[in-house]
Amino acid sequence: MQIDDGLWPPAMFEPQREIATHYHEQGWWRPTTLLDDLVVRRRETPNAVAVRSYHAEGGSESLSWSQYADRVERYAAALRSLGAGPGRVVAVQMPNLWQTSALILAVLRTGAVVAPITTTFRARELERMLDCLKPVVVITVAEFDMYNHATALAEMRTRLPFLRTTVVFGDGPADINFHKYFEQRQWEPLALADARDNPDRVAAVMFTSGTTGEPKAVLHTYNTMYAGGQDYAVQEEVGPADVMFNPHALTHMFGLLYSLMMPATTGATAVLLDEWSPAAARTVIDDAHATLVSGSPQYLIGLWEQYPELTTASISRVITGATTVPPNLVSKTRAVTGVALQSFWAMTEVMLGTWTRRTDPPDWSAHSDGRPGAGTELDLRGNDPIDRNNPAALFMRGPSVCIATVGRDSGKVTMIADHDEGWYETGDLAIPDGRNGIRLMGRTADRINRGFVVPAADVEAELLNHPGIRDVALVGVSIEGEILDEAVAVIVPSGPPPSLNELNSFLTARGMTDWCLPTQLKVVDTLPRNTTGKILKNELRRELRVTATGGAVFR
Incomplete structure (x- = not known):
């Protein structure tokens, strides 16, 4: 210019x-x-x-x-x-x-x-x-x-x-x-x-x-x-x-x-x-x-x-x-x-x-x-x-x-x-x-495809009611050769971290549909946010990968 x-x-x-x-x-x-x-x-x-x-x-x-x-x-x-x-x-x-x-x-x-x-x-x-x-x-x-x-x-x-x-x-x-x-x-x-x-x-x-x-x-x-x-x-x-x-x-x-x-x-x-x-x-x-x-x-x-x-x-x-x-x-x-x-x-x-x-x-x-x-x-x-x-x-x-x-x-x-x-x-x-x-139900770029579009905002809102979670983001991770995304719950625990089964039992008890449930869990100390408090899910996606054995780890 x-x-x-x-x-x-x-x-x-x-x-x-x-x-x-x-x-x-x-x-x-x-x-x-x-x-x-x-x-x-x-x-x-x-x-x-x-x-x-x-x-x-x-x-x-x-x-x-x-x-x-x-x-x-x-x-x-x-x-x-x-x-x-x-x-x-x-x-x-x-x-x-x-x-x-x-x-x-x-x-x-x-x-x-x-x-x-x-x-x-x-x-x-x-x-x-x-x-x-x-x-x-x-x-x-x-x-x-x-x-x-x-x-x-x-x-x-x-x-x-x-x-x-x-x-x-x-x-x-x-x-x-x-x-x-x-x-x-x-x-x-x-x-x-x-x-x-x-x-x-x-x-x-x-x-x-x-x-x-x-x-x-x-x-x-x-x-x-x-x-x-x-x-x-x-x-x-x-x-x-x-x-x-x-x-x-x-x-x-x-x-x-x-x-x-x-x-x-x-x-x-x-x-x-x-x-x-x-x-x-x-x-x-x-x-x-x-x-x-x-x-x-x-x-x-x-x-x-x-x-x-x-x-x-x-x-x-x-x-x-x-x-x-x-x-x-x-x-x-x-x-x-x-x-x-x-x-x-x-x-x-x-x-x-x-x-x-x-x-x-x-x-x-x-x-x-x-x-x-x-x-x-x-x-x-x-x-x-x-x-x-x-x-x-x-x-x-x-x-x-x-x-x-x-x-x-x-x-x-x-x-x-x-x-x-x-x-x-x-x-x-x-x-x-x-x-x-x-x-609002999230960002277009944050869509999670599990056959249906997972309502990430709803899942996150419910998980914040769990006594063991202080902060949470649900992130979709694509896997090469797979049609469906993995739905990774990235949580900041408020004490001993709950397991993935515990989280999903909690969500199921609150009436959440099966395909909305997280498929992987990652525990972190803090979530990246911008100046207005919005979680930077693009950063999480860049750092996350899902291993062949199903474990969510950071690159």
Whole structure:
């Protein structure tokens, strides 16, 4: 891909005019942006708390909407001086700090595309991402989670000729020290009120995890991101009185939506925690009086272990998703908070696709991943009957779907509207939930063929009820010359590991069909997961093989 004067061609992509016109006419997209929201917050509630930023080791800082907006304007001026502007990309790889929120908004104020990158990515993956995006500025943290990000970036610098400036938060090798350049220098603010940004331009680019193929850079506009959260905020009555806690990285779609975008559009307070710790999270929730808690199941499981029952009086809503929701998490959430757990379905390419409503039955999130929001269409494609034994491929179309993807390594560009009348193939398997919504049944790439398609999500959910299992993944392994897959239960035991016969007797007693039962068992200390808690089954498949004598071993 040819680069001219620091410009990244995909940054110039726009949605099809007919689609944009339709979404605007329906009110799913709007003529304003996040920057306008910040102007409104500073004008209407200047002294209200915009963000509370906590440190796991103790201490916190709070910024009002006025202070928050001031910082965004100053940071934007500093970034403009470094070449950030329309058609260019600025990458931000930072932990959950209020400065990260302000920097993301500041990048947008310059007219540039922001590329949030989580701190979990190490040198190899980071270099590939940067080579794809061709950013003019990269902002990273010196050291975090026992990894020296600044040194890693400095080492690859000579292989990134397009990169004009590196900025480091903290002490480390870089062109610019964040504190000295952004904080100590006197900058003429780049006024938010003067921004006249196009809400349909590419505003953010985020990478998929690549669990089923080549990682992709996903291009979102202000409006695709807005549509993802706004209908949820309206239906769930999120407003200025809310205090929102989400443990995910601001540089991940989940954290970006719940800790930056939704607070800005609704006036709610965002609560950040720089490093995940269940004990620290409890302290933060209690101190901030959080009203809306969101996070993937793995985070909530750890969090609720810190609480005796019914001790979180401030919490009025809890929502989870990004991976399978264990049924026991539904009952545990209600026991701890007194409210029904809501579940959702989303992905990097779709900011928020479906969610269960507070008007649904209290335990509905154990059976459903919810109904779509306004303007979102679902299409389940498969052979009838579509049921647990025969789930269908999930396709989605609507205002929160990204406008394009770019292959990280291949550079292949896919404009979503140009294919299949705008239907996006999610890669997920799903079935109808009986209330106009869906229940996810796993990934297409994770299908297990035992004559019928094994409902892996159901099997895993049942196995999590076994007292001897702390974590589990059911993985299909193909054997050369065999028609049927082996169904390998990879378990993390909570004590002495149960045998395969014990597991299958347990499942049979709970009414599970014979061909759904695991055929092999592998015991491990931990399961590989991505940043949202989704089990990386592709990694397990690569490492697993089934021996001729029927034993499941790692390569």
